[in-house]
Structure formats: C-alpha cells, structure tokens
Amino acid sequence: xxxxxxxxxxxxxxxxVLERVNELDNAVVAAVDADDExxxxxxxxxxxxxxxxxxxxxxDEEIETSDIIVPPSDTSFExxxxxxxxxGLIPD
Amino acid sequence: MAGMSGRMSTVIKAKISKLLDKAxxxxxxLDYSYTRQLESLQQVKKGIADVVTAKKRLGMQAQKxxxxxxxxxxxxxxxxxxxxxxxxxTALERKTLAQTELQSLDQQVAELQAxxxxxxxxxxxxxxxxEAFRTKKExxxxxxxxxxxxxxxSEAATGVGEEMADVGLAMQRAVDKTxxxxxxxxxxxxxxxxxxxxxxxxxGSGQDDIDRELAALGSGSMVDDELAKMKAELGQGSTPAPxxxxxxxxxxx
Numbered sequence: 001x002x003x004x005x006x007x008x009x010x011x012x013x014x015x016x017v018l019e020r021v022n023e024l025d026n027a028v029v030a031a032v033d034a035d036d037e038x039x040x041x042x043x044x045x046x047x048x049x050x051x052x053x054x055x056x057x058x059x060d061e062e063i064e065t066s067d068i069i070v071p072p073s074d075t076s077f078e079x080x081x082x083x084x085x086x087x088g089l090i091p092d
Numbered sequence: 093m094a095g096m097s098g099r100m101s102t103v104i105k106a107k108i109s110k111l112l113d114k115a116x117x118x119x120x121x122l123d124y125s126y127t128r129q130l131e132s133l134q135q136v137k138k139g140i141a142d143v144v145t146a147k148k149r150l151g152m153q154a155q156k157x158x159x160x161x162x163x164x165x166x167x168x169x170x171x172x173x174x175x176x177x178x179x180x181x182t183a184l185e186r187k188t189l190a191q192t193e194l195q196s197l198d199q200q201v202a203e204l205q206a207x208x209x210x211x212x213x214x215x216x217x218x219x220x221x222x223e224a225f226r227t228k229k230e231x232x233x234x235x236x237x238x239x240x241x242x243x244x245x246s247e248a249a250t251g252v253g254e255e256m257a258d259v260g261l262a263m264q265r266a267v268d269k270t271x272x273x274x275x276x277x278x279x280x281x282x283x284x285x286x287x288x289x290x291x292x293x294x295x296g297s298g299q300d301d302i303d304r305e306l307a308a309l310g311s312g313s314m315v316d317d318e319l320a321k322m323k324a325e326l327g328q329g330s331t332p333a334p335x336x337x338x339x340x341x342x343x344x345x
Contacts, residue, residue, distance in 0.1 A: 004254065006100060007210055007262045009217060060220035063228065063251035069101045072262070083099050 002058070003051055004066035005073070011055030018090070020050055025088035032084045037077045044080065048073055107257035108250055121242075122229045125249040129222045132256045136215045139263040140208060146270045147204040154197045160190045172322055180322070184315045200273050207266045214259045225252045 001018050004010045013021065024047035031039035051070065058064060068090055071083050083089070168183035228248050232241050 004258065006258055007214060060217045061224040063221060063224055063248050065247065065250050065254055069104055071100045072265070074265075089101075 001067045002064050003055065003068045003070060005048060005051060005070045007072040008052075009060070010058040010062075010064060010066055011051050012058060013051065013055045017050065017054040020054070021047055022088075022090045022092065024050065025084070025090045026092070028080070029084045029086070029088040032077075032080050040077055040080055040084075044075070045073075103261070104254060104257045107260065108253035121245050121249060122233065125245075125252065126222070126226060126229065129218075129225065129252055129256060132259065133215070133218055133222060136211065136218060136259050136263060139266060140211045140215060143204055143208045143211065143266055143270055146273060147201055147208065150197055150201050150204065150273065154194060154201065157190050157194045157197065161187055161194065164190060168319075169322060169326065172319075172326055177319070181315060181319060184318050184322075188314055188318075200276070203269065204273065207269060211259075211262060211266055214262050218255050218259050221252050221255045225249075 001013050001015075002010055003013055003018075003021070024043050027043040028040060028047060031037075031043055048070070070089060071079065075083065164183045164187035168180045168187065171177075171179035171183060225248055229245070232244050232248070236244060
C-alpha cells in the first residue's frame with residue numbers, strides 16, 4: 001500500500017504497518033467524535049510518526065498513485081472533523 | 093482496505109481528473125500533461141516568492157517596532173525626568189504593547205519561514221517527478237503500442253497529478269496564512285504609526301485607539317513595576333526633577 005502524507009511525500013507500507021496505522025486512524029476518528037482535541041493530536045501525530053518511521057520513503061523520481069492520502073501534519077482539530085469520519089482514512 | 097477514503101482523497105481525485113480529462117489521444121495526453129506540470133511548477137515558484145515577500149515585510153515591521161520600543165523607553169525616561177509621571181506611564185504602556193506585538197510578529201515570521209521551507213521542499217519534489225515523467229513519456233512513446241501506452245500514460249500522469257494536487261493544496265494553505273498575516277501587518281502598521289509621539293507635549297487628553305486598546309489589555313502592573321524601576325534609576329523620590337515640560341499634572345514622587 002502506498003500512503004501519501006500531504007506536503008511530505010509518499011511511503012510504501014507493509015500490511016503489518018498498515019494495520020497499526022489503521023488502528024491509529026480509528027483512534028483519531030474516535031477522538032474527533034468525542035470532541036477530544038488533545039486525543040486527536042496525540043493519535044494523529046503518532047499515526048504520522050509510524051508512517052514516517054516504519055514506511056519506506058518513495059524516491060521523488062518514482063511515479064506512483066497513492067492508495068491512502070493522509071492530511072498534512074498541521075491539520076487543525078476543526079479541519080480534522082471533516083476528514084476523519086466514519087471509517088477514517090483507511091476503510092476497515 | 094481498498095481504495096481511498098476521506099475528504100482529502102476526494103479533493104485530490106477531483107483535482108487529478110480535472111488535470112487529465114482534456115486530451116483523448118495518448119500522445120496528446122503526454123504533451124498536455126507535461127505542459128500542465130510545468131505550469132504548476134511555475135505557480136509553486138511564484139507562491140514561494142509571495143511567502144518570501146510577506147516574510148520580508150513582517151521582518152521590516154519588527155525592526156520598526158524594535159525602534160519604537162527604544163524610543164518609547166527614552167520618552168518615558170524624559171517624561172519622568174521632567175516630572176510628568178502620567179506621560180511616562182503612557183509611554184511605558186505603549187512600549188509594553190509594542191513589545192507584545194513584536195513577540196507575535198517574530199512568531200509569525202517563524203511560521204512563514206516554516207511555510208517557505210515546506211514549499212521549497214515540495215517544489216523540489218515536484219520538479220524531480222516532472223523530470224522523471226519527461227523521461228518516462230519518451231520511453232512510453234518509443235516502446236508501447238497505442239493501447240498499452242494509453243494505460244501507462246494515464247498511470248504516470250495520475251501519479252504526477254497527485255503530486256501537483258498535493259503541492260497545489262500546500263500552496264493554498266500558505267497563501268491563506270500569508271493573507272491573514274498581511275491583514276495583521278496592516279493593523280500593526282497603523283498601530284506603529286500611532287505608537288510613538290513625535291512631540292511629547294502633543295499628547296493631549298483625547299483618547300485614541302491605542303489608549304482604548306491599552307485599557308483593554310490592562311497592562312497596568314507591568315507598567316507600574318517598570319515605572320518604579322525607572323524612578324529608582326533616575327534617583328527620583330528625593331530630588332524633584334526640573335520641569336521642562338509644563339503639562340499641568342503635578343505628580344508626587
């Protein structure tokens with residue numbers, strides 16, 4: 001699976017890592033639903049960290065279409081409300 | 093877990109399809125995509141230049157504010173030396189306000205710097221990707237039959253289109269931020285214009301916007317402390333200073 005973090009580039013994730021990201025994706029949705037801003041930042045940042053550290057960064061010269069698009073790291077809680085709904089970024 | 097979800101994905105998909113739906117013939121798609129990519133790259137460069145301009149403007153304002161802080165401090169001392177405590181207080185209040193503005197200005201400059209860095213990175217990424225696309229399109233043209241080429245071209249164009257959409261949205265964010273700061277910069281300019289007094293004696297009883305803002309800020313205690321410190325430095329409290337400025341208010345040390 002190829003994941004793009006907006007403004008940062010693309011990463012190739014293994015199934016294993018993707019599952020962790022999916023869990024965090026669900027945690028973000030839960031935080032947004034519960035109107036829990038701190039919880040949102042915590043889970044969202046962890047999600048980005050996992051993608052960055054566990055994913056394989058795609059070279060700039062690789063031309064690939066992403067399977068999943070993650071909003072930019074400076075996404076506000078208000079913006080997140082429109083983004084993380086239902087099953088989140090990754091359909092369960 | 094198939095397919096993209098989320099609003100951002102929808103936005104990106106819409107942008108990509110808008111980028112690609114022009115040409116029908118594969119050869120045309122290639123050249124059309126490439127032209128669009130180069131245009132997009134130009135826009136990003138322009139966007140970066142805008143951020144740099146906004147940053148410079150804020151930097152210049154910060155310099156002016158720093159000068160104001162120094163000037164107001166001097167004015168406060170002069171007023172105090174002349175025995176006009178009320179005037180000294182007003183100058184110190186304005187100094188406090190200018191310092192607060194300065195802090196927020198510094199923070200904004202730092203934010204714009206971060207935006208600039210991000211955009212510069214994005215520009216580099218897009219440039220590399222476009223270059224890769226250019227190479228790939230020649231290969232596709234040379235090696236594949238029309239039908240197969242169509243599929244590969246569409247894949248490559250979609251991939252670069254995604255990068256273009258990403259950079260486009262990053263630029264939009266930067267532009268929005270810059271606009272906010274421009275509006276704020278204008279407000280600070282007005283404040284700066286009214287912030288120091290060309291002539292100490294001109295300060296009348298009439299309240300201006302700054303005074304009202306100061307009242308709302310309630311910067312009183314800080315100003316009191318500074319005033320006391322200044323008095324001590326001037327050795328006031330024992331010897332009354334010569335009154336150069338006659339503005340009526342007799343102040344008791």
